[in-house]
Amino acid sequence: GITPIESLIRINYAWSDGEIISEDLLYMDMDKFKQDFTKAYREALGILFEMPFFSEDMTDxxxxxxxxxxILLNAIIFGEGIQAPSHVEPKVEEKEPEEEEEEEEEVGIGGLFG
Known part of the structure; x- marks a missing residue:
């Protein structure tokens, strides 16, 4: 059958519509690009919050x-600590369903081998 392979060819430059495209544009680091994009978005929000106009879609x-x-000013003025938000609900662990799942897995694996 046909199997996929990984190419070991590395392109240093490309030509498109009369322009030469360099290696750093051809092989862009996507993780760095995502980080830069996220940073730019946060900075844009920071600038938006400092602008003297109101945008209704940003009300929340x-x-x-x-x-x-x-909260920060209250803590500074009255010398209190800043409390972290407690939006996380405590998890209730039920041991019985986990045990049942483990038993099902053991039966399933045992059925495969014999």
Whole structure:
């Protein structure tokens, strides 16, 4: 049958519409690109929050920012610690369903071998 292979050829330059494309554009580091994009987005939001106009689609973000700044100022003025938000609900572990799952897996694997 036909199997896929990995090519060991590395392209140093490419030609497109009369322009030479260098190796660093051909083999872009996607992780670095994602980090740069995320950083640019956060910086743009920071600039937006400092602008003297209001955008209705950002209402929730404005409220979150105002709340966090109010909590910070309250802590600075009254000398209290800043509490971390507690939005996480405690997990209730049920041991019985896990044991049942393990038993099912053992039966399934045992059925494969014999």
């Amino acid at each position: 973000d404005y409220i979150r920012k105002a709340t966090s700044e109010a």
